[in-house]
Amino acid sequence: MTMKLLQFGCGNMGGAMLEGWLKGGFAAESFTIVDPYLKAAPEGVRLLEAAPAGEAAFDVVLLGFKPQQLPDAAAMVQPFVGAQTLLLSILAGVDLATLRAAFPAAKAIVRVMPNLAAALGKSPIALFGDADGTAQALTDRLMAPLGQAEWLASEDQMDLVTALAGSGPAFVYRFIDALAEGATALGLPREQADRLALSMVEGAAMLAAASEHSPGELARRVASPGGVTQVGIDILDAERRLALLMEGTLRGARDRSAEMTEQARMRG
Numbered sequence: 001m002t003m004k005l006l007q008f009g010c011g012n013m014g015g016a017m018l019e020g021w022l023k024g025g026f027a028a029e030s031f032t033i034v035d036p037y038l039k040a041a042p043e044g045v046r047l048l049e050a051a052p053a054g055e056a057a058f059d060v061v062l063l064g065f066k067p068q069q070l071p072d073a074a075a076m077v078q079p080f081v082g083a084q085t086l087l088l089s090i091l092a093g094v095d096l097a098t099l100r101a102a103f104p105a106a107k108a109i110v111r112v113m114p115n116l117a118a119a120l121g122k123s124p125i126a127l128f129g130d131a132d133g134t135a136q137a138l139t140d141r142l143m144a145p146l147g148q149a150e151w152l153a154s155e156d157q158m159d160l161v162t163a164l165a166g167s168g169p170a171f172v173y174r175f176i177d178a179l180a181e182g183a184t185a186l187g188l189p190r191e192q193a194d195r196l197a198l199s200m201v202e203g204a205a206m207l208a209a210a211s212e213h214s215p216g217e218l219a220r221r222v223a224s225p226g227g228v229t230q231v232g233i234d235i236l237d238a239e240r241r242l243a244l245l246m247e248g249t250l251r252g253a254r255d256r257s258a259e260m261t262e263q264a265r266m267r268g
Helices: 012-023 067-080 096-102 116-120 133-143 157-166 168-185 190-210 215-222 228-267
Strands: 005-008 031-034 046-048 060-063 086-089 108-113 123-129 147-151
Touching: 005 067, 012 031, 012 116, 060 067, 067 096, 067 228, 086 133, 096 108, 096 228, 108 133, 108 157, 116 123, 123 133, 123 157, 133 147, 157 168, 157 228, 168 190, 190 215
Parallel strands: 005 031, 005 060, 031 046, 060 086, 086 108, 123 147
Antiparallel strands: 108 123
C-alpha cells in the first residue's frame, strides 16, 4: 500500500502503532514523525522536530500527542489536513465534534482507541468516525497489522471501550501481580510466583483466543465439580464479587474518560 502518513507525536501509544505498521510490512519511507522529544526513529522513518515546511497535504495524519495539547497543536497540524486526508486521532476524551471543529477540511476523521499490544499486532482497536466507505476501507487496512478492529455504532460507547480495551491491560497486569502476591503469601518465592503467574496467563489467553468456546464456558469446562479449580471459582463468584469488582473498575475508568471528553469540549 502506497501512502504518505504524517504522525504528530510518537509517545508510547504512537510508537507502538508505528512498530506494528513496520512489522506488518508498511514501508518505513511512508512515515514522517513530528516529535521534538523523540531522540530516534526506526530506520527509514523520517523524524522531524517541527512540522515540515512547504509540503502538501498527506494521505493520512495521525494525532498522537496529549489530548490537552490539541488547542495549541491544531494550527500546526491544519495545513497538512486537506480534502483527501484521513485524520486519525488517538486523543483520549476528544470527541468527533471537537476534532471536526479543529480540522474542518479533513475528508474523514476517525477516532482510534488501541492499546500497546498494537506493537505485536494483538491490540483490540475501537473505531468511530464520519468516514465514508473509501475512508473506512483505508482505516481497516491501516488497522489490520495492529490487531482486531471494531467499528462502534455510537460515539457514546467510546468511553466504555477506552476503559475496557485501552485501560484493560493495566487491569490484567494488576490481576497477574495479585495472583503472584497471593501465591507468595502462601509460601512461594516471589520471583517464582511472578514467572508462574505470567506464564499461566499467557497460555490461558492464547487458548481462549483459539477456542470456539467463550471464556465463561472454558472456565466451566476446566473446573470439575468438587475439585480444586471449582473451589477457587466458587470464591471468586461468591456474591458476584469478581463481576462486581470488574464492573466498578470499568465504570470508574469510563466515567473518567467521559469527564475528559467534557473537558476537551470546553477547551475547544
